[in-house]
Amino acid sequence: MLVAGRVAGLVSLLTIFITMMLGIRRAHTSLPTIRRIAGLEAIEEAVGRATEMGKPIFCTPGWSDITTSTAAPTFAALDIIYYAARLAARYDTEMIVAIAYPNVYPLTEQVVRQAYVMEGKADRYNPGTVVFTSPEQYAYTAACLGIIQREKVAATILVGHFASEAINFAEASAAVNAISISGTESTYQLPFFTAACDYTMIGEELMAAGAYISEDPMRLGAIRGQDYAKLLAFLWILTGAICSTAGFNWFEAILNF
Amino acid sequence: MKREVPIIVTTVAGIFMILEYFHNIPGLANGAKELQNWAILVAAFALALAAINLAARHLRNITARHQNAVHSGLLLASMFATVIAGIFFGTDARAFVFIFDNIITPCGSAFYAMACFHLASAAYRAFRAQSGQAAALLITGIIVMLGRAPIGDLIHPYLPKMATWLMQVPNLAGMRAIMISSAIGMIGVSLRIITGIDRTHLGMGQE
Numbered sequence: 001m002l003v004a005g006r007v008a009g010l011v012s013l014l015t016i017f018i019t020m021m022l023g024i025r026r027a028h029t030s031l032p033t034i035r036r037i038a039g040l041e042a043i044e045e046a047v048g049r050a051t052e053m054g055k056p057i058f059c060t061p062g063w064s065d066i067t068t069s070t071a072a073p074t075f076a077a078l079d080i081i082y083y084a085a086r087l088a089a090r091y092d093t094e095m096i097v098a099i100a101y102p103n104v105y106p107l108t109e110q111v112v113r114q115a116y117v118m119e120g121k122a123d124r125y126n127p128g129t130v131v132f133t134s135p136e137q138y139a140y141t142a143a144c145l146g147i148i149q150r151e152k153v154a155a156t157i158l159v160g161h162f163a164s165e166a167i168n169f170a171e172a173s174a175a176v177n178a179i180s181i182s183g184t185e186s187t188y189q190l191p192f193f194t195a196a197c198d199y200t201m202i203g204e205e206l207m208a209a210g211a212y213i214s215e216d217p218m219r220l221g222a223i224r225g226q227d228y229a230k231l232l233a234f235l236w237i238l239t240g241a242i243c244s245t246a247g248f249n250w251f252e253a254i255l256n257f
Numbered sequence: 258m259k260r261e262v263p264i265i266v267t268t269v270a271g272i273f274m275i276l277e278y279f280h281n282i283p284g285l286a287n288g289a290k291e292l293q294n295w296a297i298l299v300a301a302f303a304l305a306l307a308a309i310n311l312a313a314r315h316l317r318n319i320t321a322r323h324q325n326a327v328h329s330g331l332l333l334a335s336m337f338a339t340v341i342a343g344i345f346f347g348t349d350a351r352a353f354v355f356i357f358d359n360i361i362t363p364c365g366s367a368f369y370a371m372a373c374f375h376l377a378s379a380a381y382r383a384f385r386a387q388s389g390q391a392a393a394l395l396i397t398g399i400i401v402m403l404g405r406a407p408i409g410d411l412i413h414p415y416l417p418k419m420a421t422w423l424m425q426v427p428n429l430a431g432m433r434a435i436m437i438s439s440a441i442g443m444i445g446v447s448l449r450i451i452t453g454i455d456r457t458h459l460g461m462g463q464e
Contacts, residue, residue: 003281010279016444024454067296072443075450078458102307103300110460128314132307136361138368150325164372171375174382185439187432192376195383195394203435207442210455218454226445233437 007257016229023225027217032224034212039181039199040080046155046179047087055154056094058147059084060169061108062160062184063140065101070161072207073185074104077160078111079210080183084157085115089124096147097130100140105132141165148172158197159183159206170196183209260461264453271451312336335360397423 002010023032050057061077064070081097088095097112099105109130116125133143145168148156156173158166159182166182166189173180174196182193183201193200201209204226211219243251270292276282277289315329323329342352386392403409404420449455 001280001282003279006279013275013444016441017448020445020448067300072446075455075458076442076446079455082457099307102304105307105310106303107458111457114460128317130310131314132310136365138365139361141368142364146328164369167372167375167379168368171379174378185443187435187439190435192379196375196379203439204442207439207446210446210457214457219449222445222449222454226441229441229445230438233441237437 005256008255015232016226019228019232020222020225023223023228024218024221026224027221031217032220034208034220034223037201037205037209037212039183039201039205040083040209040212042179042181042199043080043084043157044087046157046181047084047091047093049179050088050154051091051093053154056096056151057084057088057155057157058096058098058144058151058153058178059157060098060100060144060160061104062158062162063100063137063165064104064161065135066103066107070185073159073161076206076209077183078107079213080157080159080206081108082111082115083209083213085112085129086119089116089119089121092121092124094126095129096151096153098140098144098147099130099132100137101135102132105130137163137165141168144169145172148176148178152176153178155179155181157181158193159201159209162186162189162193164189167192167196173197263459264456267459268451268453271447275451308336 026032047057059081061074061081062070064074066074085095085097087093095112097108099108109127112129113122113125116122131143131147133140144165147153148169149172153173153176156169156178158169158173158180162169162184163186166184166186170180170182170193179199180197181199181201182197183206184190184193185203185206187203190200190202194202208223208226211223240251240255273285273292274289277285312333315333317323318329319326319333339353339356342350342356346352380398383391384395384398386395400416401420401423403412404416404418404423409416409420446455450458
């Protein structure tokens with residue numbers, strides 16, 4: 001019935017699901033506190049700076065589709081773009097959101113439009129705010145660099161999954177003296193973002209951003225549940241290391257079951 | 258109802274795909290294949306929508322005589338030329354292959370090459386020892402760069418060993434920690450979307 005070699009994966013998935021549900025249940029009695037995420041708190045500062053300078057802010061949810069294994073960072077990026085769009089709507093600041101993949105385009109447009117609606121400024125929403133560029137990596141890069149340079153943006157919010165274009169975006173932001181806020185799960189691009197951007201959300205911080213911004217007890221509870229899962233993963237790794245060192249092979253057999 | 262239907266569709270499709278991945282039931286596999294075909298169909302509509310957005314935006318630039326109207330004209334001309342070449346002559350035709358081999362690929366390579374200059378300027382800014390952490394970055398960066406270059410071995414035979422140790426021990430440990438926490442975070446995001454806890458992407462933002 002179960003596919004051979006995927007049982008351990010199913011058990012891990014169910015474990016994370018159970019811990020998340022436990023976290024949500026506990027959130028009804030005590031709300032978890034999430035440590036300060038500097039990158040998210042800097043978004044308000046970035047939008048404020050753009051408002052004072054009368055320049056736009058530039059956002060992109062990265063170079064990834066929602067039908068691939070990197071869909072989760074794209075969805076997490078949409079949460080951050082929603083938050084930035086609400087601030088932009090509140091302060092009447094121009095915003096440009098560049099999209100690479102067609103599937104992400106209608107979602108982003110809906111998210112940004114909803115942000116304006118929530119701020120009571122639906123009439124101020126400009127349909128040109130969300131721009132489709134190209135799923136071709138360097139066409140997307142060229143389009144984004146062009147927007148950053150031509151519009152002399154005051155801030156760039158680069159969140160989601162990125163490949164080698166990450167360093168180009170970060171440096172283009174520095175070239176126009178824009179505040180750059182980045183976040184990605186890609187371990188290959190994180191060093192570039194960390195070195196070149198003003199603020200960087202590393203891996204899990206990006207995934208927790210939506211809960212952090214929304215302050216929704218259910219989402220915060222789910223984050224606490226993920227922490228329980230992380231603790232279990234840590235214990236699992238420790239057990240595996242001890243077993244492997246001691247020469248017990250049954251541990252590897254369990255993982256391959 | 259307008260709010261519930263998208264969440265129900267997401268939940269049902271999500272659970273179905275998870276079941277199909279972990280279970281060996283022929284009916285589920287066929288259903289999953291069908292769902293993936295629907296996704297391709299939806300993607301085709303999304304592509305049309307996105308292409309219309311792109312064309313409309315650049316047409317507006319041209320009609321409004323925007324300062325970058327020439328660029329917009331070039332973009333539209335190349336977009337329509339590629340579409341016509343692909344639809345009427347096929348993706349194996351000389352015209353289509355020419356566009357890829359002589360325009361898209363060299364432009365892509367040029368952009369990839371540009372990353373090296375951007376890396377140099379980013380390194381220049383990051384490698385200023387203004388704090389303890391920046392100094393640590395500077396020192397480890399120098400050791401790794403020298404250790405990986407042929408000259409490193411000439412300077413001191415221990416340099417390549419140090420570079421290898423830095424990459425394989427502290428760097429790898431840090432990378433794995435980020436990868437594991439990111440993976441759990443990604444599973445968490447996926448489960449929150451499937452269970453309808455995360456709804457921002459459906460245009461249902463919170464107060």
